[in-house]
Amino acid sequence: MSELPFYLAAFVVVLGVLIVVHEYGHYAVARLCGVKVLRFSIGFGRVLWQKRLGRDQTEWAVSIFPLGGYVKMLDEREGEVLPEEAHRAFNRQSVGKRSLIVVAGPLANFALAILLYWAVFMLGSEELMPILGTPPAGTPAAMASISNGEQVRAVDGQPVSTWNDLRWLLLQKAVEQESTELEVVNERNEIAVRRLYLAAAGEQGWEGDALERLGIGFYRPNLPAVLGKVVAGGPGERAGLQVGDHVLAVDGRPIAAWHELVLIIRDATERSLHLELERQGQALAVDVIPEGHPERGRLVGKIGVAVADDGQFRREVRTFVRYGFFEAGGKALKETWDKSAFSLVMMGKMLTGEVSLKNLSGPVTIADYAGQSAKLGFDYYIKFMALVSISLGVLNLLPIPVLDGGHLLYHMIEVVRRRPLTERAMGIAQQVGVSILFVLMAFAFFNDLNRLFFG
Template sequence: MLFTLIAFALAIGLLVTIHELGHYWVARRCGVYIERFSIGFGKVLFKRTDKNGCEWALSALPLGGYVMMRSNVPADAPEMLKNTAFEYKTLRQRAAITVAGPLANLLLAVVLYALIGVIGSQEPAAVLGQPTAQSIADYAGLEAGDRVIAVDDTAVLSWPQLRWQLLDRLHTGGEVRLSTQSKYGNQAEHVLQLPATSLDPDGPDPLVATGLTIATPTPFVRETVPNSAAFRAGLLPEDRLLAINGVEIQSAQAFVETIKPLADQTIQLNIERQGQPLVLPVTIDTHLDDQGHAVGRIGIMLGARFEMVNVRYGPIASVQQGLSRTADTFWLSLKMIGRMVTGQVSVKNISGPVSIADYAGQSARIGLTAYIHFLALISISIGLLNLLPIPMLDGGHLLYYAVEAITGRPVSDAVKLIAQRIGLGILAALTMLAFFNDFSRLIN
């Protein structure tokens, strides 16, 4: 629990600080006087005033931060003082300062995705398992062992990339072309006719519903039992188990079930050791099970792992991937919000701080790359949320400025007050919904 809370606080603290730094940086360049930049809220634990008069503070509650700009300067104040106040800046300057926070979050996501591309990440290969009979994948002619190399001419390197490319199409439906390479090296194209699917986090996986599943992880030897059949045959830890008497092994469980009726028989076991294929003769031992029946055992502790690929790009390609992934995620998230409004997507997809904290802890436990992925996704979410035209958010202020640009005069304080109440009501409702979804997931 403590680890999860630390991972969550670190993520939110970093992302909100970057957001506020965006506002700060542009405000300074527009000549706005910054009174305080606080990392966190509440009681100030440490503060320092720089040469420009800005107080940099570290506060007790590290879940965010804020920038306090000079404002509410009287109309009869000296011109020099007015020139340093936010409300006396031009429309373009005020809009630039406002939009800088969300853009900083989006830029951070580009940097994080690019960083992942440079350092590389180990991801499951986009190798398919056996399609469900009479499923969409089955009708398209896909087979177990097919490796997906492209979706509609977009290259795919891993299973997560395949899921990402299909996510939007799984909801809208339509025709999708998969380019594949069989386990024998033959390349082919398959056309999937996907029906429109409701994306409900409590419902079945829409990808599995099409018959597309990841290949069963390959069984391997974790450890051999001393003086067992495997030990005598020369099996070693990390040997991959490929086939018995020429019949491919589909899973660890299938291997166990195949061995059971072969007591006292000698089999030809195909394995892979350090990338090299080998065939070992193994004479299976006989053991009595709990019912006293003779069953075959060879004496190994089995493991299973997915085929992994190292997804890595050069510096330029990593930046391109960062830009593309950020833009795609932003656009897809925006479309999902629109579909929630129209009822096409379940509002159960909205997550609150409890779920986000849980994801923060899980991703941090998996490793640095997974945590960076999480940071990039949440950074995009913060940027998008703040651009929504809801009063009290950056997007609400941008809406005021748009009205001002059209009408030639600022939105009145009375209208802003009414809009703020509406915005507060919307945000309160969304917060309650998010918490409800969070606790529903915990209960279920």
């Protein structure tokens, strides 16, 4: 609960920026096309704050329900329009201009994503190297003979330099094909090619971690379970743990390495663990209860301790990645395009039933990820904002009435029919669109609650 204000603040900033950018896209292009804008609102419902600005006295407002926004334009279908202003009404514009105004919102979201990625790639960030851990027995990675410490150099010939690059490429390949080839190098500088079969990634409707089902996990060094840090006021300190303690066993289970201790603690939220220790040559035991912390849609246990490490391991598994101006721009464009296309493919698979509706996420999950990314660092947070901006752009282009894509669909029908749809037809379509959105939001909110309470 102590982290709730931080998570909410991170969520509000992401949501606020994306809504403002999206609606400003509509607003700016409407003004360029000569359309009069009556109101620019962040949120829906009762107005909390408003101010009129500019030659047209546009009303800028913040409303009580913040999950969205809108730009209200002069329109003869929605109210009386003075004869001298009729030429500035939205409905009087050509189909081309109206379509441009409608598509400007999603395009603004894509443009924001490109700029955010561009900035992050130019500034550079510290990334995990694509070093693989020992895969669980029976998984595709185990059958591919992947072993602990192998570093991936390429996926189907495409160079890989970071863990995020590897993860993203494997997800794309898993959607497109049955298998892929990983070029790896081990700790003895021996190069090998591992053929990884990808069908398991899509099992259970792509629900959960697809790479985990493939057996792909990060490298786990055999560091001893010696405490190098104990957080003041945390569960570990309250239980009596001290820096230098060597954990030998948990609930009678011997602990050979730090990562074994981490896995046990993560799965023991709010459950007492009996730790057998060695402290300055003496044996002793303590009981500690891990606290639950939200992570990737579920609660994981933590006791507020860190491994004793002189920094050598961190230096060995991390690399600083930075790109020049033009290279960063090209990579930002590709990243935005690839993620947009991937989102569309996954949405299509939802319609065919290949992808579970449990993958839909609502505001609770987004807030959780916003907080997690903000805690990891500024670059992670900016990348997360770019990803959500892409998702918002893609979602709004879907041909569902009430969304921007639905209005574009009306315009396409108008071009074919050579006359607009009747108000009755559009009214029925709007009701259908609202119903579809309500069902999708209900699924997303249910999934949020399910992840929050059941993991």
